[in-house]
Each structure stands twice: as C-alpha cells, then as structure tokens.
Amino acid sequence: MAGTPSTPNTHPGEQAAQDPIRLLAIRDTPLSLDEVFRVVGEDAAGGTALFVGTVRNHDGGADVDALGYSCHPTAEAEMRRVAEKVVAHHPVRALAAVHRVGDLAVGDLAVVVAVSCPHRAEAFDACRMLIDDLKHEVPIWKQQKFSDGTEEWVGAC
DSSP states (O other), X not given: OTTSTTSOOOSGGGSOOSOOEEEEEEESSOOOHHHHHHHTOOTTXXXXXXXXXXXXXXXXXXXXXXXXXXXXXXXXXXXXXXXXXXXXXXXXXXXXXXXXXXXXXXXXXXXXXEEEESSHHHHHHHHHHHHHHHHHHSOEEEEEEETTSOEEEEEEO
C-alpha cells in the first residue's frame, strides 16, 4: 500500500509540487475570492483552506469608518519569503496570497490567502501560518480612520 513505512509514495499526487507558490501580489484594486480559490485548485489536494480579512466597523471600542493600507517597496519580496517558509514547513500543493493597499471601506476585502494540501488538517495549519506570518512579517501598515475624526496607524497588516 502506498504511503506505508515499507513502501515509498510513488503516486504523483504524493510527490512535492513543482512550484506551489501560484500567486503573490499587493494590489490597489479590489480582491477576488474566486481568483485566489481558482489559483490554488489542485487535483492532488484533498483540502483547501481560505482566509479572508475584511475591514470591520470597529476597533478597540471605537467606530471605524475606513482604512488606508500602505506598504514598503520590499513587501512583495517579503510575502515570497513568508510563502517559501510555509511551503518548507507543510506539504503545500498550491498557495496564493493577495493584499490590498489604498483606501478601503468597511466590508472591503483587505487580504485573501489560500493553501491547498493533501489533507484538510495540513491545509488549515499551512493557511494559519501563512496569514499569521504575513501579518507579522510583511511591511504593510494600516491607517484606521475613526468616526470621531481621529486616526491611528497600526503595525504590519
């Protein structure tokens, strides 16, 4: 039986993907769930996890009217480094991450990431690592605009 300790995995679906990083981008245009989901479609994957970050209407007890995202010129290179780390730690078949910059309204999509792996638990773990590391390591900053006229800059993502 393939996958048992005495026999190697010989089915192509069990082998590492050639280039699992399918899409990495920072965009100033609206993001598409369909695009990201389509890009990580993979016949050898039994599980796909997708995370969508949206602009919420509050933070820290204050009403939020809008957000502005900006990034450092190295942000896409840092996204690649984060994606490569995820691929090195998990059996990723396909991976995608897109982040929005510019002015966003409440309800807009700010970030969409997705990962396909052979099994669901692997996909969940890889997707969580991808969004958490993207949030903490990629130089993208958020300017929150509150209903009372005040503003606040928030670290990465």
